[in-house]
Amino acid sequence: MRTRATVAAVSGALALSALGVPAAQADDSAASYRAGVAKVREAAQAGSGRAAGKPYNLNVSFSDVKIAKTVKVGTTGHVATTVTYTLTHGADVDITARDFLTDPVLYRGSPTAPENRLYGNKPAKCTATSATTANCKGTIDVYPGGSERELRNADAGTWRVAAEATDYNGQDPDGEIFDITKTGYKSQAGLGTTLMQRASKLTVDAAPEPVKKGKPITVTGKLSRANWDRGTYNGYVEQPVKLQFRKNGSTTYTTVKTIKTNATGNLKTTVTAAQDGYFRFTFAGTTTTPAATPAGDFVDVR
Template sequence: MRIRATVAAVSGALALSAFVVPAAHAADGSATPSKADILKLREAAHGASSGKTAFAASDDSGSPYAMDVTFSNFKIAGAVKVGTTNHVSTTVTYTLTHGSDVDITADDFVTGPYLYKGSYDTPDNMLFGNAPATCKITSSTTASCTGLIDIYPGPDDEELVNSDAGTWHGAALAIAYNGQDPNSADFDITKVGYADQGGLGTTLVQRNSTLTVNASPEPVTKGRTITVTGKLARANWEDHHYHGYTGQSVKLQFRKKGSSTYTTLKTIKTDSTGNLKTTTTASVDGYYRYSFAGTTTTPAVNAAGDFVDVQ
């Protein structure tokens, strides 16, 4: 089941647009927590621990108790490339350590990793996984867990805006519902255990990039001028199209026919629409490409080499 959240700044306040967590199996096996139920749980837990919440307070019905669970050894890819429409997921592993009074094998105990942008207490945005993590018990008080972060940039979900690109922080949470059904009139939030820990690691969530190249004329006489054009573009998470990445340094590289190594000929910058254009002198048969080193918001990318026959 999807565990996913998007938090957007609206009129200076943080508003939740979606938040779904793994199903909690109530004592009668009936209930799955709603978005509002889970929001209230997280909100209440954070409010109790910090005196303030990332979201608007809903009521004063209490808060979950602090569960004796901590997280460590959080590992995630150094960067996650996200395009304009396709679902992207990345694997996270971490160690869950718990007290002897916490039953992580219970049907209604769930845990999962997530990412947050900005402050842990008042995040600008959060990204979760579609399903709870799976955990393998490694001792009486520890487990090795694996989960996914699922990202949906498409127009139907709009989990990201362009300013979200860059560094995100890793976190993990665990919830023990202890037979409580969030959809029941008898739901007692104070009987629910909750643990949530931020600052476990970092990753880059990047706007995916594309790079093209075209060298002409083909074929060309040795000693004549070759014009090499191309374009560097990156995903726009707000209109779901690719647009030119302006003012970026890009290397023109050449690989001689029969060689496996590219050599940099020169470095130029993209223009106001992301286009590239330069010239070089034809010498021998080989492949020309553009190469972009990347930034914190946009991944490195190489164009496929364009072969030029020199006669």
């Protein structure tokens, strides 16, 4: 059973040491938090048994995981997606301790030897619902560009959800003496899935405008998607795209025809001018790329 000493307020690192908070957890940076957990995780996955210098099997389990069906990621910036789950733990596990951590993980491939993993910048926050259960909410933080470049084009598609918990029990993974056998760890994979998708863009332009009734209208556009390998948007080739029309005064679009993007992702087709209205392209999406529909382009028919 864990025990916690009550201490008077002290400043800086001394206060954190008195509270039994590992330095890796005192540092609020994502790098420090991730590095500490990674050290324990790697030791746990290398084998089992305290005698071999492994963390002990923490008495926790995870269930009722919820995550967005799709995560759309461009080429720059930061994308965060929320993951919620139920944490069930033994009476000997103090989830309120400052050095108890739990977090969601996304992975591709094998959970122990994944092709790629994604984590959150901070541990999940949990609210107890009984003496042995809690509702937890965390995030997965994705950085597709810059020095991180966490995704490659091959990563688009299905990712699986895991959750893990680490109980340092006062041990400091960054300290000179770190007894990992006193640290508890548990990971549970295969808890759910999401689609990691390369963000898409679709444009439309209908010309000429105005146009005489009965004359041809040329509608052009381009379908492109994020290229995580290069950090750019490139044409999505040979994809079916619908041309739709909405007459002026109506709220409903109807499909005129379906065409395919060319070798550079461009679209071009012609229709006959019949009445004032809006033309647009619409792309239904694929497993690796989300749907896209731009605002309609108005054509004045005279």
